[in-house]
Amino acid sequence: MQRIFKSYAGYVLSLLVLGAGLILVTRPSLTAPAPTPDNxxxxxxxxxxxxxxxxxxxxxxxxxxxxxxxxxxxxxxGGGIRQVLAGTVDFGASDGPMSDEQLAQAKVKILHxxxxxxxxxxxxxxxxxxxxxxxxxxxxxxxYLGKITKWNDPALTGPNPKAKLPADEIVVVHRADGSGxxxxxxxxxxxxxxxWKNKVGKGTSVNWPVGLGGKGNEGVTGQIKQTPNSIGYxxxxxxxxxxxxxxxVKNSSGAFIKADLDAVTAAAAGAxxxxxxxxxVSITNAPGKTAYPVSSFTWLLVPAKIDxxxxxxxxxxxxxxxxxxxxxFCNNLAYAELPxxxxxxxxxxxxxxx
Amino acid sequence: MSSSVATVSIPTRPAPVGxxxxxxxxxxxxxxxxxxxxxxxxxxxxxITVLLVYELYHNTALPRHKFGWNFFTTQTWDPVFDNFGALxxxxxxxxTSAIALLISVPLGVGAAIFLAELAPRGISxxxxxxxxxxxxVPSVIFGVIGVFVLVPIMRKYVEPFLKxxxxxxxxxxxxxxxxxxxxxxxxxxxxxxxxxxxxxxxEVLLAVPVDQREAALALGATRWETTWKVVVPYARIGIFGxxxxxxxxxxxxxMAVTMVIGNVVKIxxxxxxxxxxxxxxxxxxxxxxxxxxxxxxxxxxxxxLFLLTxxxxxxxRIMILVTxxxxxxxx
Numbered sequence: 190m191q192r193i194f195k196s197y198a199g200y201v202l203s204l205l206v207l208g209a210g211l212i213l214v215t216r217p218s219l220t221a222p223a224p225t226p227d228n229x230x231x232x233x234x235x236x237x238x239x240x241x242x243x244x245x246x247x248x249x250x251x252x253x254x255x256x257x258x259x260x261x262x263x264x265x266x267g268g269g270i271r272q273v274l275a276g277t278v279d280f281g282a283s284d285g286p287m288s289d290e291q292l293a294q295a296k297v298k299i300l301h302x303x304x305x306x307x308x309x310x311x312x313x314x315x316x317x318x319x320x321x322x323x324x325x326x327x328x329x330x331x332x333y334l335g336k337i338t339k340w341n342d343p344a345l346t347g348p349n350p351k352a353k354l355p356a357d358e359i360v361v362v363h364r365a366d367g368s369g370x371x372x373x374x375x376x377x378x379x380x381x382x383x384x385w386k387n388k389v390g391k392g393t394s395v396n397w398p399v400g401l402g403g404k405g406n407e408g409v410t411g412q413i414k415q416t417p418n419s420i421g422y423x424x425x426x427x428x429x430x431x432x433x434x435x436x437x438v439k440n441s442s443g444a445f446i447k448a449d450l451d452a453v454t455a456a457a458a459g460a461x462x463x464x465x466x467x468x469x470v471s472i473t474n475a476p477g478k479t480a481y482p483v484s485s486f487t488w489l490l491v492p493a494k495i496d497x498x499x500x501x502x503x504x505x506x507x508x509x510x511x512x513x514x515x516x517x518f519c520n521n522l523a524y525a526e527l528p529x530x531x532x533x534x535x536x537x538x539x540x541x542x543x
Numbered sequence: 544m545s546s547s548v549a550t551v552s553i554p555t556r557p558a559p560v561g562x563x564x565x566x567x568x569x570x571x572x573x574x575x576x577x578x579x580x581x582x583x584x585x586x587x588x589x590x591i592t593v594l595l596v597y598e599l600y601h602n603t604a605l606p607r608h609k610f611g612w613n614f615f616t617t618q619t620w621d622p623v624f625d626n627f628g629a630l631x632x633x634x635x636x637x638x639t640s641a642i643a644l645l646i647s648v649p650l651g652v653g654a655a656i657f658l659a660e661l662a663p664r665g666i667s668x669x670x671x672x673x674x675x676x677x678x679x680v681p682s683v684i685f686g687v688i689g690v691f692v693l694v695p696i697m698r699k700y701v702e703p704f705l706k707x708x709x710x711x712x713x714x715x716x717x718x719x720x721x722x723x724x725x726x727x728x729x730x731x732x733x734x735x736x737x738x739x740x741x742x743x744x745x746e747v748l749l750a751v752p753v754d755q756r757e758a759a760l761a762l763g764a765t766r767w768e769t770t771w772k773v774v775v776p777y778a779r780i781g782i783f784g785x786x787x788x789x790x791x792x793x794x795x796x797x798m799a800v801t802m803v804i805g806n807v808v809k810i811x812x813x814x815x816x817x818x819x820x821x822x823x824x825x826x827x828x829x830x831x832x833x834x835x836x837x838x839x840x841x842x843x844x845x846x847x848l849f850l851l852t853x854x855x856x857x858x859x860r861i862m863i864l865v866t867x868x869x870x871x872x873x874x
Contacts, residue, residue, distance in 0.1 A: 203579040207586060237830075265830030267838070291833065360721055365806030365823075367622075367831025390623035393831040401723055401817050402806025404827060411690050416721040 235269020284369020642729025
């Protein structure tokens with residue numbers, strides 16, 4: 190009898206305590222601290238690729254306006270899109286533009302603002318052959334579709350008459366983690382080959398027909414360095430910072446271009462004429478004699494209606510500063526600057542934020 | 544057994560005032576508080592598990608509705624055209640864990656027998672300390688060592704050797720491409736889990752009462768017969784426990800595996816081909832996943848891993864029940 194009572198009372202009390210604890214944890218409104226009025230906190234989340242330049246910008250901006258802090262979490266483009274749709278951040282960031290479907294889900298209209306440019310380069314490891322090979326878009330698509338399987342395929346020896354390409358199997362390496370780099374690369378391959386477009390398509394992760402997956406730029410680089418006769422793609426910034434040799438890619442004017450910041454900006458300038466009003470544009474294979482074809486914008490995703498007047502003022506002011514004075518920080522961090530005509534268009538678009 | 548102290552110290556009193564008073568007295572003496580605290584801790588583990596399953600189930604309505612049971616048998620994983628299946632990941636997870644256990648169980652149990660039964664105490668303690676250090680190494684370190692040391696060794700020496708000697712078996716057939724493959728992932732996992740097996744098994748073997756050993760020796764058994772036929776069977780349950788722990792770690796390991804497995808969504812009989820595991824694909828793709836169906840399919844993979852762990856643990860427990868009664872029992 191006693192034993193039963195003892196347990197019963199104990200269990201009930203304990204469960205009450207546990208239940209109260211759970212309610213406290215799961216109901217954030219009960220425990221959340223009141224917002225402090227003197228320091229304005231703005232939260233943003235999204236793409237990892239532009240994180241170095243974004244954190245530099247937010248830091249510089251904080252130096253100029255001591256009472257404003259912008260907290261950016263580089264959780265990935267997917268997370269950035271999800272959080273801006275859910276309204277849990279003040280603005281988001283993404284390496285790929287939002288799809289029409291995603292925009293349709295938004296409660297408040299979401300605007301795209303290109304911030305900087307990035308590029309993706311092919312890199313190879315063939316014993317005895319320089320890594321700076323020439324690639325046509327068709328050859329790259331053929332390799333990644335698994336149709337071109339040997340290094341001495343005519344599609345590869347043709348543009349590289351001087352290189353002694355071996356008769357060995359090509360080992361294809363791609364990114365295993367979802368990434369903006371893959372988005373740019375597959376977007377480019379989709380334009381190069383209809384078969385790629387219909388069979389594989391473009392995205393931050395795709396259903397790869399062939400190849401090994403490496404995690405991150407460093408994972409892909411590691412696999413290429415260790416595997417003879419391999420090819421992979423990495424971010425231009427990563428290749429530059431690590432002194433990795435990389436190949437040239439043929440652009441829409443027929444020239445083989447080695448990626449650098451000017452060639453990337455040239456690609457954006459080439460696309461500026463046909464820039465749609467919402468800035469959701471792909472600049473892979475852009476027109477222009479010096480344009481590097483595997484380039485892309487990265488975007489900030491800003492709601493078109495911001496209820497908090499103070500936040501609205503800060504966000505519009507920051508966008509304005511970022512597109513003008515802020516651009517000078519780009520080159521040091523190996524990001525390509527926005528071309529002037531696009532900046533002018535974007536500055537006009539800021540007024541759409543209500 | 545645990546309540547005997549309490550019942551002895553408290554005389555029976557008339558209900559209900561007496562009960563309340565005795566409850567208060569136990570509260571003061573600490574018994575009831577200890578009881579409540581430990582109960583809360585145990586209950587919270589249970590609640591966390593229930594919540595976990597609920598959240599996994601709740602957040603996978605779309606793919607469960609769209610793919611149903613086909614999710615378990617489909618071999619495609621296509622985020623662009625929204626077609627998802629878990630089979631290649633289940634295969635990769637099970638195969639790498641199986642390789643890991645095949646290598647680490649004999650190695651670990653053998654080492655534990657040496658450390659507990661045969662080695663001088665000083666050497667045993669020193670080695671055990673080193674093994675426990677190994678268990679504390681973060682998995683990313685094993686991944687890095689895997690990439691820079693193990694992958695080239697596997698590609699240049701181990702895999703050509705296996706192909707030359709056991710090449711007639713389908714699991715060792717086919718081209719050796721890069722060393723990033725199922726076999727390498729299994730070997731890295733085995734190195735990661737072997738410290739758990741050694742450490743726990745050694746403790747269990749040391750806990751076998753001396754009487755057992757003395758009795759066997761007195762009956763004329765040799766030292767090895769005593770160890771193998773008396774001590775090890777006595778400690779069997781504990782050794783199995785260490786294997787469960789290792790299996791759980793191997794199934795859920797993410798970082799080290801994704802760095803060496805090659806991350807290819809494909810089912811290959813050959814262990815020289817790359818593969819993919821459930822934990823690795825979730826870690827790789829979740830941050831950049833857009834679209835509800837894609838995200839929820841990744842969450843459903845989490846649910847699949849949970850089910851897989853339950854099924855494999857259940858099978859292992861059944862194995863214990865079946866073997867119970869053979870050799871010396873603990874009862």
